Amino acid sequence: MFSYTLIRPRWRKVLADLWGNKLRTLLVVLSITVGVFAVGMVYSAYLMFERDLDASWRSAAPASASLYADPFDEELVESVRSLRGVKEAEGRRNVDLRVQTAAGEWGQMFLTAIPDYAKQKVNIVKSQTGAWPPGDGDVLLERSSLAELGAATGGSIQVETSTGRKRTLKVTGTVYDPSQIPSMFSGRSYGYINMDTLEKLDEERRLDQVNFVVASWVLKGKETAPIEAVGRRAWSKLEQGDTTVFWLQVNKPGEHQMQSIINALVMLLTVLGVLSLLLGTFLLVNTVSAILTQQVRQVGIMKAIGARRDQILRMYLTLVGAYGILALLVAAPLGALAASAVTGFMAQVFNFDSGGLELPSKVLMLEAAAAVAVPVLAAIWPVWRGTGITVREAISDYGIGSTDSKGRLDRWVDRLLEKAECLSRPILLSLRNTFRRKWRLALTLLTMTVAGTVFMAVFSVRASLYSTLDDALDYFQYDISVGFTENYRAARIEHEVLRVPGVKAAESWGFTSGRILQSERKEAEDDASKNVFILAPPVGTKMIQPKMIAGRWLVPEDESALVVNTEVLKDSPQLTVGSPAVIKIGTRKLKFTVVGIAKSTLTGPLVFAPYPWFTGAIQEAGGARSVQIAARSDNPREQTELGRKLEEHLKKNNLRVQNVDVTWEQKQRIRSQFDILTVFLLIMAILLAIVGALGLMGTMGINVLERTREIGIMRAIGASSSAIGRIIVVEAICIGVLSWLLGVLLALPAAALLSYQVGVMFLQNPLTFSFSFLGVGIWLLLSALLSVAASLIPARNAAKLSVREVLGYE
Template sequence: MGGLHLDLQVLLVQVVISLSAPVLAAVVPILRGVRVTVREAISEHGLGKGHFGHSLVDRVIVALRHVIPIGRPLQISLRNTFRRKARLLLTLITLSLASTIFISIFSIRASLQQTLDDALTYFDYDVQVIFDRSYRTARIQGQVMGLPGVEEVETWGFGTARRVRPDGTESDNIIVYAPRPDSTMLNPILVSGRWLQPGDANAVVINTDVLGTEEDIQVGDTITLKVDGKERTWVVVGIVRGVLTGANAFVNFDYFGQVTNAIDRAQVSLVRLDDRSPENQKVMGERIENLYRRSGFRVQQMQTIGQLRATISTVFDVIILFLLAMAVLLGVVGGLGLMGTMSINVLERTREIGVMRAIGASNNAILRIVLTEGVIIGLISWMVGGLLALPASRILTMTVGMALLRAAPTYIFSTGGAILWLVIVLLLAGVASFLPARRASQLTVREVLSYE
């Protein structure tokens, strides 16, 4: 909203990275290349320096053909995949990181959505109407209780408060709800402490959003709240999990009426419907709002749980889309890296491909060998990324949840995200390997014999 602004510091960091990253990436290959002696260069045995089959990984690959019936093309693809292990490792790092982040992001999304569902269950109503001032509870309930489709109506006290800190400063506004302790429209998710009980006087339960600015508050503390311009002390008996609804405090209905001089009067009407679908919530919400207005009530706001869920989901989706864009960029970089790796592999095996062509290998056989090699790399990166995503997704979910909700979210590992990335990475590997594979399949014996 403030307009486009170019951050010179960020630009400087990008310039430094873009100039230093290629140099740093080239240091090891350059040092390794200049250290090759003339004798080693003359006695070069080809790919792997003639040592394939000596390492544990190589022996496992060779032994697979005795355990699983593997055709000759697949054997060649497996062997070629692990010939250049250092190059394979570099390619796998990027693709595996993309796999880890992609799966973790879907796990974060699933966890946040489940956390949202869990958190909104403690608001177990469908329509909330807030008035400009308090009215008699019997009058509020009587207006809509007989309306077709209405199952139950509750009335709560409502107001705003500010915490007066020990140093005399005041906090931002805290929305105060005053339900009855036996309310059926609340299923609070307690982080610590307890919920309100009948007979509670100056007991208060806060949500975790309050802790965003008032981090020093703990269960058992006595705090000062300024309500209607009057300061009163309250005892924090519990903390419930918030879900981006702002700083909320819950107090006993009867005691709040004494504090605000509004005995048996309420400012919030909560309605539970027979049909609890978002579409019906919207229709009935507008009908209830109009009914109150026609009856002389000064309505400040009407909101349905469906609208609240959509609003909070939008906030979550912005974060998820941003993280998903990072995963897509990593996937693209990984795909380009895989394409470069496959191109170099084909170039290094030009004579080998020529020998296979000379003894009768068809174009399709060569094409399948190279494509299978790329798909194997993609499959390995998915397996490695999936294993890394198990702890990474939990850590990232906890980090995002604590930043947004000030409480530990409900964690869910996204199996669907892992399956979706498997499909994507296999397609990505196939596309990245196609051009090198097509080039390899079109090599003629004459081209190979003249290759230097």
């Protein structure tokens, strides 16, 4: 059996230091563990995302691009398939209708009809459970929609068609469609039917979507421009077939449609994970410095009996390495489990298959470096400085913690405390002790301040996301928007809408889609033309409140005037106030003059044209495809009920409704999407707060050890245990409040920078910045609570010291 006595004395001392002060060992190991855990979890989760997301996406044979249009025949799909550069093309039909959930509420549902499920080659929908393919009158539910609908295989769902008729569809199975945006993000449920079922839903047996894959020779790495060029030619083919194309959706080659969002999230988490590792390292430096201060006499004795400085250096660095190894043993499995849980959660949110738990060797190597190499490197300087003491200096040490030499800060604190006559002596002593070890105080404050700054910045990011959302929805001043499957007379639409009780005002808008061309030349149609949605509100509309950044809004005398938003300028920077703009709508080319530029927020590329002139120019004079409604009530639930009443009334009067969007419901749905981001950021901020609290606990423990003799002197002259405990607690609270003040100063610029980066990474636009004073208040409360919690054990240890123990302290 291995004997403890066989270990060389220096290594027995390392073991004694590890086991002799269990609380100190626990604090250091925990602080390193949190940082290593965060780094390992983020990197492992990233690798799992990369593995699982890519596998799920490729299994669907994803389309290079998709075209959405008014209904067309199969022959147009053949014409797209015949284009040079197109490898494969398939058509589908999408039906937007209402569905009743298990809770009895009505929501939006997207039913997709695929001509031949057995011959799918693009955006493949895969069977998960139940029947395959769907039979006549049956529906297969996309798996991300099951929770939304509360339905199950063998049951049924009730849908309401665009004509107002209710139909019951039998749920015969579930499918997985990797190319579909999950229900949680879109706010819609998804189902899959065959072409025969279309007629039962009062729809034509025609297609309205083309998915195509380009040939490999077309691609140029990750660039989307070659795909867009093919897409524009396909757009023209559909237009030649006398159909209106609404949108060209282009996917980045080999990349999931939500890959950029996930990458941005992982990048933010990585930054915060590295921060937590660095803060844990600061605590280690503090602890090592304290150990050496406490063991000054031991270092002197070792040198007196012949120990060299390099031997003592290796001994203490081995101690640091042991802390790291212990932290690694805890952090590596916990990081893998957390990464698996995060990946599983994200798989549900973004609708991809998770491959399960894994701990890749590259993650383990990174964690080992973070747990051992980083702490050892950080500890070299304090160990080198601490082992440089001479034998004479070490032997003459009296065990009473010395203080740093008095500087301006100490004299300023002394003068300030002299004026605080109302404070008791124990509190004055706590305030003086706070600034006693300035280097240690600086490291502790740095840890707590960074944690607080990030915490408050995350709350400001949340507030900024909400402000951006409010700005986006305040852009449009209506409460409900109703879209139709075809054009109807505006007067008829408004007449019917105003008959519904609860409607305050209504405006019919023209709506279509087109492409901005570089010029009127024929060749320009296949040049870098870009998708835009064209809205034609009545001049003098009350339902829109654009934020103009150049030029002006539309006025009554305008004819071929155009207002573009800033999103349009990203793809068409040549458009300026006063410049011409050519938009191709169907087979027509309309020439406009840009009169204004409006700010865009979460709206996509929009242009605005005067309703009378525009509807006449596209030969739909007096017609509209949507109506915007202001409700009399501000109550969200009443607005939802009004939306339902409007839909029923319009359908009863032979107006085919495509969708009904209630503004407050959209806001809630987008907020829930934003909350996914802020929750992840907040979790990492809480990890930083934990590291900060551990650092403060370590600092207070070190301070108690250094002041052991002083505590004994106070006990000898009559200080009670509670008074000594209060001194420690008040000192910790002072550090917590100081860190909060410094954090508030740093939180404003940090929050502004973080909000800007989050906006650019996730929304491709900076957020509307809003500083969260709620976050400031919450962190003040948390920092005070963490400070008290961190000081309780050191205060208890200080209060338990007896006069006999402290007089015998070495």
